[in-house]
Amino acid sequence: MKTPKRIEPLVDEGLVDEVVRQLMSGKEATVYVVRCGDDVRCAKVYKDAQQRNFRQAAVYREGRKTRNSREARARGKGTKYGRKMEEEAWQSAEVDALFRLAAAGVRVPHPHICFEGVLIMELVTDAAGNAAPRLNDVELSEALALEYHAMLLEQVVLMLRAGVIHGDLSEYNILVGAEGPVIIDLPQAVDAAGNSEAPALLERDVTNLRDYFSRFAPSLAGTEYGKEIWALYQAGSLLPGAVLSGQVVEDRRIADPNAVLRELQLAQKERQDEAAKAREEQE
Numbered sequence: 001m002k003t004p005k006r007i008e009p010l011v012d013e014g015l016v017d018e019v020v021r022q023l024m025s026g027k028e029a030t031v032y033v034v035r036c037g038d039d040v041r042c043a044k045v046y047k048d049a050q051q052r053n054f055r056q057a058a059v060y061r062e063g064r065k066t067r068n069s070r071e072a073r074a075r076g077k078g079t080k081y082g083r084k085m086e087e088e089a090w091q092s093a094e095v096d097a098l099f100r101l102a103a104a105g106v107r108v109p110h111p112h113i114c115f116e117g118v119l120i121m122e123l124v125t126d127a128a129g130n131a132a133p134r135l136n137d138v139e140l141s142e143a144l145a146l147e148y149h150a151m152l153l154e155q156v157v158l159m160l161r162a163g164v165i166h167g168d169l170s171e172y173n174i175l176v177g178a179e180g181p182v183i184i185d186l187p188q189a190v191d192a193a194g195n196s197e198a199p200a201l202l203e204r205d206v207t208n209l210r211d212y213f214s215r216f217a218p219s220l221a222g223t224e225y226g227k228e229i230w231a232l233y234q235a236g237s238l239l240p241g242a243v244l245s246g247q248v249v250e251d252r253r254i255a256d257p258n259a260v261l262r263e264l265q266l267a268q269k270e271r272q273d274e275a276a277k278a279r280e281e282q283e
Contacts, residue, residue: 016035040123042109045118108182109121126176135174140213156206160202
């Protein structure tokens with residue numbers, strides 16, 4: 001097929017030898033099957049902001065680092081330069097997340113390079129060697145739904161241990177490869193430690209999985225794996241292979257107002273002591 005204009009620079013640089021076909025077109029990018037030497041890979045061509053349906057909500061951008069103060073100011077003011085930086089940051093977020101997660105053993109496409117707004121990465125294939133279908137296009141038995149759900153929860157745990165939350169996980173951005181589910185589409189991935197909405201985003205991802213798989217495995221309905229995973233993460237107890245129950249026991253203990261008051265008084269005394277110490281050092 002004719003080489004798309006956005007991929008031409010990669011052909012000129014010898015990074016892509018041939019564009020085989022278009023694989024899919026989504027809300028944020030168009031994906032092509034390409035040949036790179038002896039390897040068949042995929043090229044994700046990001047759409048311009050004006051063409052995308054997905055909005056870069058502030059909830060996803062919170063906690064992301066900027067390279068310098070100029071970039072931060074420009075992105076905040078929405079200047080032409082700022083919009084360009086915003087686009088680059090949006091694309092690099094996926095590249096960074098893919099490298100980070102692949103290193104952590106998460107089942108994501110192996111990234112190779114991102115050049116001129118085009119991400120070259122592994123082509124996920126099924127057992128027959130064809131491009132892997134999306135989860136929503138696969139017919140599931142109850143047993144297979146339970147198996148895939150368990151596998152994906154394990155991936156969510158691995159992602160969180162690596163400090164990453166997908167933020168938009170559903171049956172539409174999971175491929176079913178030869179060895180099971182593979183998670184894709186990560187430009188909106190958030191830093192678990194740097195985003196105040198991290199608990200809600202994690203819970204939504206896990207709830208999306210529950211709601212989808214419970215269509216085939218009704219026993220999953222009503223489970224609360226998201227809350228359980230986050231509670232273990234906060235407690236520092238989210239270990240590899242952690243056994244999850246899907247149930248969360250709410251703390252119904254009545255708070256002791258005297259104990260709360262003592263904690264507040266202690267915190268106030270500590271601040272006063274620190275202020276006094278600072279004054280002494282200044283004198």
